[in-house]
Amino acid sequence: MTADDVLRAARTRAKIMDGIARAERALFTRAAPKSARAQMKFLRTREKGSTKSLAERLGVSRKTVQRYLSGASTKPNKRLQETLVQETESEWQPQVRAQGRQRAASSGGLIISCRAYFGFGPEGTSDAGRVRDISVAVSSSHAAAILAAQEDGATESDLHDAVAEAIADTYFCQSGDGRAGLEVKFADVEWLNIQF
Template sequence: MTEEEKAQQEARTRSKLMEGLARAERTLFTRPAPKSPRAQMKFLRTREKGSTKSLAERLGVSRKTVQRYLSGASIKPSKRLQEALVQETEAEWQPQVRARARQHAASLGGMVISCRAYFGFGPEGTSDAGRVRDISVAVSAFHAAAILAAQEDGATQSDLHDAVAEAIADTYFRQAGGGRAGLEVKFADVEWLNIAF
């Protein structure tokens, strides 16, 4: 595998980890986020303290475009703008609900990580040999705190990947020590990943 292919694979893995955390947070919303482009623009403008200029910069569009959507003159955004509106709205929606859930996961509740990925730690030809596995584990609050802290601190792909890999390895393969404390587990090629608080 070339360095470029490896970098692309790492970027896809980080994207899946970030998407998994975002999906977990969306399930916590107590009210649905705004759906129409106009409602999303109005909501985001309030988050930008009424500034259409800073909202336009945030979305990567002109100030006139923002004003057209706010007035109702435009109603059908481009695919790129629609994705930006959804992403930015969900990132700002119900921050207190999200913060409480993250605090609970990091202090008491932990989180459940389900994924399909390549895991390996034993020699070829044994039942421990590396292969693609479907795994669902409830990780401890300690590991949840490490994953959430890495995400909040803008962790690199490898840091976030390492935090999730360590949580899965410790919980599923090492069973929190249990005679396998030094076991090195390879976690790669993530096909899908879901996280629940």
């Protein structure tokens, strides 16, 4: 695997992880805290009231956390703001997120929409590789594999392979058309959206 392939795989993994995170945010029944103070208060409860562990989690000093909690500071720098949003959303409504993941893995499946390079046939045929816009409803078994890989911290290639297999089985190998076990190339992902 070349350095370019590794970089491409890392970008694809980031797009898949971002797609899953956006899909989970769409499940929220209440909006996550918006102000820096509210986000700090929420995250402090997740850290069992410890400002020290919250400061370590956010990569700031304990004094900075205390300033936001007291209201002395209200406008975080860009890095801290992004970290606050990311950490708050990752902890927000865990039961709603778990129920959505369970439903997708047991009965509902996922809807994956993307624009990427797909192909499995020789040049000059309709199956030849090209950039395609694809939107498919993948089965619950594929959804379970993708979500399990994401939860287990799968490597770039493992997560990529799980999504590629789900799309290939659903889009290219539809119900016994003689293409079972087909090797589909899935690369150069331009965008990817996932819905529960």
